[in-house]
């Protein structure tokens with residue numbers, strides 16, 4: 001896997017260029033971010049974030065799944081975060097498939113119907129509103145008042161907030 005060898009080599013240079021340090025395991029901004037895995041979204045650069053400041057949870061679409069709720073529960077209950085920032089984006093890969101079509105493809109190719117929801121979407125703002133509501137309505141999360149959702153434009157790099165009337 002040459003691609004991974006390249007990255008391991010990059011890490012040697014990265015580590016050599018920095019002094020050792022230890023940051024607290026608890027994010028200093030008391031913030032968790034849920035974002036899409038999209039390769040064009042550099043969460044740290046786009047938000048001016050630094051190491052040690054926030055948890056960053058990423059998956060296809062930046063959607064709120066049971067596993068994201070699991071991570072947020074640990075983040076809030078053990079590691080001190082309070083605010084949740086959701087970031088989805090324009091031109092998302094999850095807008096280019098359908099739940100039924102992708103589920104059928106997986107089942108056809110493997111003989112196994114996936115137990116997980118596919119979570120495709122067409123309207124990113126509507127999808128963000130649903131994600132915000134899933135966080136706000138999760139009984140496992142003690143802090144649900146500071147939840148905000150944003151669309152990141154992958155061409156202009158600009159965030160725009162989605163309003164939700166709960």
Ligand SMILES: [Zn+2]
Pocket residue numbers: 036037038060061062089091092093094
């Ligand atoms: Zn995406």
